[in-house]
Amino acid sequence: MRKLIAFNHVTLDGYFVNASGDFSWARHGNDDPEFSAFVAENASGGGALVFGRVTYQLMASYWPTAIADTHDPVVAKQMNAMPKVVFSKTLSEASWNNTRLVKGELAAEMRKLKQESGPDMCVLGSGSIIAQLAPTGLIDEYQMVLDPVALGKGRTMFDGIKEKLDLKLTRSKIFRNGKIFVSYAAA
Numbered sequence: 270m271r272k273l274i275a276f277n278h279v280t281l282d283g284y285f286v287n288a289s290g291d292f293s294w295a296r297h298g299n300d301d302p303e304f305s306a307f308v309a310e311n312a313s314g315g316g317a318l319v320f321g322r323v324t325y326q327l328m329a330s331y332w333p334t335a336i337a338d339t340h341d342p343v344v345a346k347q348m349n350a351m352p353k354v355v356f357s358k359t360l361s362e363a364s365w366n367n368t369r370l371v372k373g374e375l376a377a378e379m380r381k382l383k384q385e386s387g388p389d390m391c392v393l394g395s396g397s398i399i400a401q402l403a404p405t406g407l408i409d410e411y412q413m414v415l416d417p418v419a420l421g422k423g424r425t426m427f428d429g430i431k432e433k434l435d436l437k438l439t440r441s442k443i444f445r446n447g448k449i450f451v452s453y454a455a456a
Contacts, residue, residue: 272389273319273379275399276311276412277426284423285396290323292394294418298446307442307450309343316388318348319379322357324394329365354382354390356398376405383407396426403430410454411436417447 277285278295286292298304320328328348331337337345353368356375363370371378379402382390392398392408402408427434436453443449 271383271385271387272409273383273402273407274316274389274391274410274412275402275408275426276391276393277396277399278414278416279426280416280418280420280423282419282421282423283425284420285394285426286424287420288422288424290424294420295414295416297416297418298444298448301444301446301448304444304446304448307444317352317354317390319390319392319395319398320353320355321395321398322355322360323397325353325355325357325360325363325365325368328393329363329368333365352388375401376407379405379407396424396428399426400429403427403434404432406455410439410452412450412452415449415451 278292279285280294287294299308318328332345332348337348349366351367353363353365354371355363355368356371356378357363358372360370371382375398392402399408435456437456438451439454440452441450
């Protein structure tokens with residue numbers, strides 16, 4: 270069975286986007302060579318990317334561009350090559366390279382995807398996808414980069430969950446730029 274990972278940058282006060290949906294604050298400290306190597310290694314790890322419509326449209330408007338290729342060539346190459354799944358009831362097409370559009374009920378469709386052969390999958394951003402899937406037990410691992418930034422307002426990636434999630438720490442790494450990578454699995 271394929272594994273499903275949720276990955277997000279999170280602020281010290283628990284937000285993955287600010288009140289207007291922006292996450293440009295996550296670039297803070299990206300000039301750290303050790304952190305840059307971590308990002309490049311994560312991007313080259315293979316797998317399939319999973320998005321909701323909003324995150325998909327944001328990513329699809331950046332990664333296939335010359336700007337992304339200039340600023341982040343290794344990550345851009347991997348992002349464009351990786352298989353992608355976008356869950357949306359409103360999109361009529363998904364034109365970014367290697368993207369599959371799924372319109373069915375989220376949890377049922379994710380169960381099917383996990384049963385298919387193929388690489389593990391990673392939800393990037395897409396807080397609504399994470400919040401809907403978290404209670405179903407379909408997410409195997411939660412990976413977060415804790416950024417040394419506080420926003421005061423925003424959305425958490427768990428907005429709307431009704432029950433407590435018990436998790437256990439499986440990995441962590443502290444970077445010189447103050448960011449901390451943590452990975453949690455179900456307890």
